[in-house]
Amino acid sequence: MAYSSKTDYLFAPNILLFEMASLLNILGLCLWLFLTFQDSKRVVFSQNITRSILYINGSASIATTDENFICATLDWWPPEKCDYGTCSWGNSSLLNLDLSNKILLNAVKAFSPLKIRLGGTLEDKAIYQNADNPQPCNDFVNSIEMFGFTEGCLPMSRWDKLNNFFKLAGAEVIFSLNALYERSIDSGNNAIGPWNSSNAEYLIRYTVRKKYNIYGWELGNELSGIGVGASVAVDQYASDIINLQKIVQNVYRDFKIKPLILGPGGFFDAGWFSKFISESSNSLQVVTHHIYNLGPGVDDHLIDKILDPSYLDGGSQPFINLQQILKSSGTSTKAWVGEAGGAYNSGRNLVTNTFVFSFWYLDQLGMSSSYDTKTYCRQTLTGGNYGLLNTTTFVPNPDYYSALLWHRLMGRNVLATNLTAIQKLRAYAHCSKHSPGITVLLINLDANTTVQVGVAVQKAIVSNNTSITPMQFQSRKWKFSFHRSMREEYHLTPKDGYIQSQTMLLNGKVLAVDSSGTIPPLEPKRVKASDPITVAPFSIVFVQIPYFNVPACK
Ligand SMILES: *[C@@H]1O[C@H](CO)[C@@H](O)[C@H](O)[C@H]1NC(C)=O
Ligand SMILES: *[C@@H]1O[C@H](CO)[C@@H](O)[C@H](O)[C@H]1NC(C)=O
Ligand SMILES: *[C@@H]1O[C@H](CO)[C@@H](O)[C@H](O)[C@H]1NC(C)=O
Ligand SMILES: *[C@@H]1O[C@H](CO)[C@@H](O)[C@H](O)[C@H]1NC(C)=O
Ligand SMILES: *[C@@H]1O[C@H](CO)[C@@H](O)[C@H](O)[C@H]1NC(C)=O
Ligand SMILES: *[C@@H]1O[C@H](CO)[C@@H](O)[C@H](O)[C@H]1NC(C)=O
Ligand SMILES: *[C@@H]1O[C@H](CO)[C@@H](O)[C@H](O)[C@H]1NC(C)=O
Ligand SMILES: *[C@@H]1O[C@H](CO)[C@@H](O)[C@H](O)[C@H]1NC(C)=O
Ligand SMILES: *[C@@H]1O[C@H](CO)[C@@H](O)[C@H](O)[C@H]1NC(C)=O
Numbered sequence: 408m409a410y411s412s413k414t415d416y417l418f419a420p421n422i423l424l425f426e427m428a429s430l431l432n433i434l435g436l437c438l439w440l441f442l443t444f445q446d447s448k449r450v451v452f453s454q455n456i457t458r459s460i461l462y463i464n465g466s467a468s469i470a471t472t473d474e475n476f477i478c479a480t481l482d483w484w485p486p487e488k489c490d491y492g493t494c495s496w497g498n499s500s501l502l503n504l505d506l507s508n509k510i511l512l513n514a515v516k517a518f519s520p521l522k523i524r525l526g527g528t529l530e531d532k533a534i535y536q537n538a539d540n541p542q543p544c545n546d547f548v549n550s551i552e553m554f555g556f557t558e559g560c561l562p563m564s565r566w567d568k569l570n571n572f573f574k575l576a577g578a579e580v581i582f583s584l585n586a587l588y589e590r591s592i593d594s595g596n597n598a599i600g601p602w603n604s605s606n607a608e609y610l611i612r613y614t615v616r617k618k619y620n621i622y623g624w625e626l627g628n629e630l631s632g633i634g635v636g637a638s639v640a641v642d643q644y645a646s647d648i649i650n651l652q653k654i655v656q657n658v659y660r661d662f663k664i665k666p667l668i669l670g671p672g673g674f675f676d677a678g679w680f681s682k683f684i685s686e687s688s689n690s691l692q693v694v695t696h697h698i699y700n701l702g703p704g705v706d707d708h709l710i711d712k713i714l715d716p717s718y719l720d721g722g723s724q725p726f727i728n729l730q731q732i733l734k735s736s737g738t739s740t741k742a743w744v745g746e747a748g749g750a751y752n753s754g755r756n757l758v759t760n761t762f763v764f765s766f767w768y769l770d771q772l773g774m775s776s777s778y779d780t781k782t783y784c785r786q787t788l789t790g791g792n793y794g795l796l797n798t799t800t801f802v803p804n805p806d807y808y809s810a811l812l813w814h815r816l817m818g819r820n821v822l823a824t825n826l827t828a829i830q831k832l833r834a835y836a837h838c839s840k841h842s843p844g845i846t847v848l849l850i851n852l853d854a855n856t857t858v859q860v861g862v863a864v865q866k867a868i869v870s871n872n873t874s875i876t877p878m879q880f881q882s883r884k885w886k887f888s889f890h891r892s893m894r895e896e897y898h899l900t901p902k903d904g905y906i907q908s909q910t911m912l913l914n915g916k917v918l919a920v921d922s923s924g925t926i927p928p929l930e931p932k933r934v935k936a937s938d939p940i941t942v943a944p945f946s947i948v949f950v951q952i953p954y955f956n957v958p959a960c961k
Contacts (some may be wrong), residue, residue: 416432438522453726458939459829463845463864464837465725468820470779474835475579476772477814478522479788479795480746483529483559489706489819490752497798499790501525502565506572506687506828509924510801511789515576517915517926520815522622523573524745524784526583526672528635529630532558533585535566555594563613570619579622581784583745584674586627586647587637598639608654616657623667625695625745626651631673631683641679644671645686652690669693672745673727681732682734687798688738695745696725698771704792709908713767714852716830722771726778733779741781747771748786754793762901762908764793764852765809765947772813772878773835773848777821785810797909803926805911808918809947812897813927816846816949820959832858832942837961845951845960851942859939864955865949892954895931896940899947906945 428594441860443927481504484496498504510585514522522640529547532554536544546561573580575934607624614621626648639647652668659665665678668691684694700722703714712718729742750759751765758764768785775783789796795807797885818838821843826834839846851858902910902917910917914932921927931951934940 411957416471430620455828455855456859458859458861459832460827460848460861460863461834461847462825463847463862463955463957464823465608465845465864465955465959468823468838469823470773470777471781472776472779472821473781474774474819475518475520475522475814476782476819477518477810478524478581478743478782478784479810480526480784480786481490481788482527482786483533483547483644483791484527484753484790485556488555488753493541493753493756493792494495494799495753495756496790497793498741499787499798501569502559502561502923504789506568506608508801510795510920510926512572512576512921513924514796514803514807514924514948515578515788519577520579521576521788521814522579522581522782522784523788524581524583524625525569525627526581526625526746526961527786528554528628529556529559531563531585531587531630531637532556532585534558534560535585535606535607535613536560537609538561538563539609545565559673561610563877566610566613566619567617570617570954574620580620581623581625581667581745582610582621583625583628583669584651586630592637596634596637598637598643602626602650604647604650604654607651608658611654611658612802622937623693624655625669625672626649627671627673628746629673629697631671632676632679634673634845639671641682642686645683648687649690669690669695669743669745671695673697675697675729675899677728677732677850679737680729684732684738684740685736688740691740693743694729694733694740695743696729698722698725698747699751700746701747701750701767704752704759705752706750706755707803707882708764709750709755710760714764714831716833716852719767719770719774721835723774723778726775726780727864730778742779742834743782743784744771744775744780745784746786747783748791748793750793753791754786756792757907757909758899760804760909761906762804762899762911764804765805765853765899765911767949768806769809769848770815770850772817773833773850776834776837777823779821779927801919802920804909806897808911808913808929809899811926813848813947815929816897817839817848818846818952822957822959826946829856829858834860835912838957839953842951842953843952843958844955847940847948847950847952849940849942849948849950851944851946851948854944856944858942860942861939862952862955864957866909892936893933894953895951896934896937897929897931897949898943899949900943904910904945938956941958
């Protein structure tokens with residue numbers, strides 16, 4: 408046992424390694440504990456195995472997410488929506504999704520609750536069927552109009568069925584409203600005049616009358632900044648949000664808990680967003696932005712981007728900037744990712760619905776939560792090439808299980824981490840969700856290198872003002888007492904090591920629904936505290952460590 412020159416570092420000899428972890432449980436130390444290797448330098452002891460130390464600052468959390476951080480979207484795209492000659496939406500639209508499918512129901516139920524955001528490009532051309540003002544209620548059809556489709560209508564009978572499904576599945580629903588209703592668009596693609604809220608108000612009143620629970624009402628889709636297809640000026644948008652909040656306050660006046668108001672559901676643009684947040688502040692509970700940082704689905708280099716750590720790092724910019732804007736404006740508005748499909752124009756088959764996309768997705772979840780994003784909505788639950796569930800069969804794609812593991816393991820409090828040397832390993836840590844201690848997420852983007860990770864935590868709990876000496880660490884008694892501490896590990900790998908596989912293995916076993924559509928249990932393997940965390944090439948590991956008790960997780 409040797410102290411480093413700095414008194415707050417403790418280096419363990421190899422033999423004790425991870426066993427010291429267990430000391431924290433009982434005694435706790437006001438130290439950085441190196442539960443790891445002989446020294447803190449990266450040691451390469453064979454061509455393919457590398458060691459790394461993961462530092463976790465347990466003093467205080469750096470951010471907090473919602474209890475239910477995971478969210479997925481359902482969109483409006485009809486089967487005729489095609490990109491680059493491929494039509495990937497099938498019957499996954501709000502208007503035609505098969506709500507009687509057992510896998511679909513079980514997949515949503517498994518989260519209890521899953522947040523579901525209902526929206527997307529065509530929402531702004533949606534009309535809600537109004538019994539007081541009967542009009543034909545027709546589907547969206549191909550046209551040369553904006554977004555390539557005509558207006559489409561949501562029958563109230565369909566809204567009833569959707570709500571029955573959401574209730575049965577225990578979902579928390581965020582509905583995004585038609586911001587372009589009855590609005591004309593000038594030749595510069597700018598919406599003219601204020602939002603006509605009459606049709607939305609009709610839907611909200613109908614929804615309340617039917618006692619359907621709505622978690623949040625959002626206004627508009629990708630109309631902020633320069634907009635996609637059309638745009639709404641920032642002053643106008645802020646006043647439309649204030650109007651929506653007034654309507655909701657009025658319709659829900661007898662409700663203790665009222666739905667959240669969200670917007671603008673667009674791409675982050677610092678100038679536009681900061682103006683929007685300040686002008687609508689008291690009326691806007693959640694500022695939503697969309698993430699498609701990998702470019703178009705047709706791009707042949709999507710996988711190269713996903714496997715490039717500096718490309719992934721570049722994705723942190725909107726989170727950092729938005730967090731700064733919210734901090735400096737002193738508002739209570741929170742940030743959500745309202746829609747994130749990674750690759751736009753419906754994603755890409757055999758990339759955004761395969762194992763490799765979990766590298767991007769889980770990295771986004773880790774990164775966004777560390778900048779205080781409260782909820783992250785994945786495009787899509789089903790539909791396009793980026794569904795958590797296969798668009799035709801509803802069989803879960805790898806990202807479904809990644810989302811479910813995150814949801815079950817990662818608690819609200821986010822801890823700061825850093826890693827030594829290893830460039831292609833990514834790490835995130837949160838307090839555990841339903842158990843003591845912390846949970847770590849490790850993502851290995853390297854094809855050939857196995858990484859053995861040692862964990863160093865600052866700072867362990869001081870539950871007793873006494874401290875232990877290095878000599879005590881070395882004693883047989885300590886080693887013996889803490890020998891039995893265990894942690895739980897979930898190792899995710901692609902079938903046959905093929906990262907474009909749609910089948911994921913958990914601890915070496917295929918994850919699959921059975922013939923009755925049951926979502927498989929996600930079973931960890933138990934690992935001795937004295938063993939290092941071994942992260943295989945091209946794999947993802949969640950580690951639930953109960954023996955690290957830190958102040959941030961009290
Ligand atoms: C750990 O977090 C605490 C509280 O935020 C901070 O004061 C301290 O400097 C951090 N430690 C390191 C090594 O960054
Ligand atoms: C969608 O559903 C309709 C009606 O059930 C069916 O005829 C059609 O084949 C389905 N389309 C696709 C792409 O699955
Ligand atoms: C909003 O739209 C409704 C339905 O088309 C129309 O009756 C009403 O006049 C419009 N309101 C305004 C202020 O334009
Ligand atoms: C959905 O599953 C079917 C059957 O396994 C498969 O052929 C198809 O490629 C999958 N579709 C997508 C978009 O992943
Ligand atoms: C990680 O944290 C340790 C402990 O505070 C510090 O010595 C080291 O410089 C940090 N490394 C990076 C890359 O931030
Ligand atoms: C080790 O790396 C080499 C190439 O660098 C690769 O061919 C081999 O499969 C790797 N072995 C393991 C066990 O990962
Ligand atoms: C790593 O593995 C990949 C595929 O498994 C192989 O093509 C590549 O040559 C290896 N890289 C190195 C540096 O050995
Ligand atoms: C630890 O010491 C501090 C200051 O001496 C004292 O206030 C506190 O009560 C002590 N805590 C325990 C658990 O003994
Ligand atoms: C605190 O430390 C003392 C001295 O090592 C020990 O005798 C005592 O049992 C400890 N108390 C607790 C509550 O751990």
